[in-house]
Amino acid sequence: MFASVPVTHHANLFEDRKELHQFLLACKQTLIEKGLQKVVSISLPSKPLDPLAVLDRIAEPEKLHFYWEKANQGEAIAAIDTAAKFKLEGVDRFSQAQKFIDSCLANTIATGALDLPFSGPHFFCTFTFFDENINGDSPFPAATVFLPRWQFSCQKDCCVIVANTVIDSNANIEVIAENIWQKLHQIRLANYRNFHLSNYKQKLQPQDVTDRRNFQSSVVSALQSIRSKHFSKIVLAHAIEVNSPRPFHRVDSLNNLRIIYPDCYVFSTSNGKGQDFIGASPERLIRIQERELETDALAGSAPRGKTAAEDAYFAELLLRSEKERREHRVVIDFIVDRLSNLGLSHQRLPIPGLLQLSNIQHLWTPIRGKITGGVQPLQILAELHPTPAVAGDPRDIALSQIRRYEAFDRSVYAAPLGWIDHRGNSEFVVGIRSALIDSDRARLYAGAGIVAGSDPDKELAEIQLKLQALLKALV
Numbered sequence: 001m002f003a004s005v006p007v008t009h010h011a012n013l014f015e016d017r018k019e020l021h022q023f024l025l026a027c028k029q030t031l032i033e034k035g036l037q038k039v040v041s042i043s044l045p046s047k048p049l050d051p052l053a054v055l056d057r058i059a060e061p062e063k064l065h066f067y068w069e070k071a072n073q074g075e076a077i078a079a080i081d082t083a084a085k086f087k088l089e090g091v092d093r094f095s096q097a098q099k100f101i102d103s104c105l106a107n108t109i110a111t112g113a114l115d116l117p118f119s120g121p122h123f124f125c126t127f128t129f130f131d132e133n134i135n136g137d138s139p140f141p142a143a144t145v146f147l148p149r150w151q152f153s154c155q156k157d158c159c160v161i162v163a164n165t166v167i168d169s170n171a172n173i174e175v176i177a178e179n180i181w182q183k184l185h186q187i188r189l190a191n192y193r194n195f196h197l198s199n200y201k202q203k204l205q206p207q208d209v210t211d212r213r214n215f216q217s218s219v220v221s222a223l224q225s226i227r228s229k230h231f232s233k234i235v236l237a238h239a240i241e242v243n244s245p246r247p248f249h250r251v252d253s254l255n256n257l258r259i260i261y262p263d264c265y266v267f268s269t270s271n272g273k274g275q276d277f278i279g280a281s282p283e284r285l286i287r288i289q290e291r292e293l294e295t296d297a298l299a300g301s302a303p304r305g306k307t308a309a310e311d312a313y314f315a316e317l318l319l320r321s322e323k324e325r326r327e328h329r330v331v332i333d334f335i336v337d338r339l340s341n342l343g344l345s346h347q348r349l350p351i352p353g354l355l356q357l358s359n360i361q362h363l364w365t366p367i368r369g370k371i372t373g374g375v376q377p378l379q380i381l382a383e384l385h386p387t388p389a390v391a392g393d394p395r396d397i398a399l400s401q402i403r404r405y406e407a408f409d410r411s412v413y414a415a416p417l418g419w420i421d422h423r424g425n426s427e428f429v430v431g432i433r434s435a436l437i438d439s440d441r442a443r444l445y446a447g448a449g450i451v452a453g454s455d456p457d458k459e460l461a462e463i464q465l466k467l468q469a470l471l472k473a474l475v
């Protein structure tokens with residue numbers, strides 16, 4: 001499936017300065033002979049480290065980073081600075097991004113401990129919701145893919161450092177080897193921080209980006225279109241903004257998110273211009289591990305109860321609700337249909353289960369399949385995004401109506417973000433329960449699925465609940 005990456009074995013490259021230097025020199029020599037440019041990717045096991053602490057110490061605002069953590073699986077990755085990057089505006093972005101990854105891998109020499117979790121070259125990807133930024137006001141391009149200069153990961157107790165560097169016949173190996181060495185030294189001194197849950201002393205005062213009555217009247221208007229069979233489902237979003245007396249602290253906010261939502265994917269991605277998109281998403285778009293594909297239908301929501309009895313009551317109502325089940329069903333049918341388009345077979349349980357988060361619960365149907373016929377991760381993403389969990393049905397009509405109803409740009413909200421490795425393993429989530437942070441300003445987004453039977457007040461209440469998820473973690 002993937003262009004095979006040449007692999008060599010060197011155990012001590014991060015332990016022995018001389019060996020690192022010799023290895024890079026040998027790489028350069030082969031390149032001079034062949035007149036090429038190559039990425040050299042070195043993976044080695046590390047002492048226990050906290051990737052969030054490393055992000056805190058070494059990420060710089062004007063450089064790209066990507067952070068990813070699933071606390072209940074003991075998994076975290078921090079990707080910092082770029083060895084190679086690709087940005088694209090406009091349509092065709094998924095296939096162009098996949099081409100970039102394939103050609104980069106075809107020019108990569110991978111070495112070191114390549115059999116550990118998260119070892120070897122990984123590409124980190126951030127897409128916007130729409131493939132075209134019509135108003136030109138999105139802080140992120142339609143597609144950003146990068147191979148980081150540094151990658152720090154842990155899966156349970158197994159921690160790995162990956163250093164990626166570009167070498168060509170003009171490369172100054174002395175300087176490259178010295179830089180890698182210095183950075184490793186810096187990280188060894190700063191791989192841990194005593195984090196604690198922090199909260200905002202002053203209560204943040206959110207402002208609606210657009211009047212919330214607009215949201216309710218959009219729901220009423222959408223319900224009319226649903227009645228006249230123009231479409232059957234649309235997901236409408238609302239955004240709020242908060243100003244803080246001091247710049248928001250990205251890493252402390254992420255630490256809060258990983259503590260409060262251990263069963264969500266906590267993420268942060270930067271645009272390299274000082275703006276970050278952070279969140280704690282419950283919605284997995286794809287996971288591919290050794291050609292096994294998992295995707296989730298997640299739609300239909302209810303609050304959590306304050307007592308066990310109230311919680312069970314809300315769960316029961318959600319599971320039995322014909323309207324919520326219909327809203328959920330649209331997502332399943334869409335995903336199944338799209339997987340079939342790619343020739344991928346699938347399995348799923350006949351009735352939805354529940355995904356219970358700390359403040360909200362959702363109807364949830366995991367769908368599994370097998371990757372066959374050379375289908376690549378971004379091909380699957382191109383088929384699936386956006387699902388009716390964040391757009392609607394039929395998709396094209398829902399998308400044009402979202403543009404009409406929502407007076408703000410979704411940018412990266414509700415769009416795919418995740419990673420792809422050199423073996424074709426991959427994981428992407430949908431960027432919901434999220435906020436765009438720009439120094440002391442944060443814009444938070446949340447949406448709700450509208451189908452026949454939706455009540456504008458209840459949909460607004462659901463959105464407020466979803467917005468709270470992030471608001472309470474921001475510091």
Ligand SMILES: C=C(O[C@@H]1C=C(C(=O)O)C=C[C@H]1O)C(=O)O
Binds near residue numbers: 283299362414432446
């Ligand atoms: C669109 C969002 O969430 C989506 C909408 C849901 C719903 O309407 O029930 C549930 C989960 C998500 O698929 C969001 O959180 O912003």
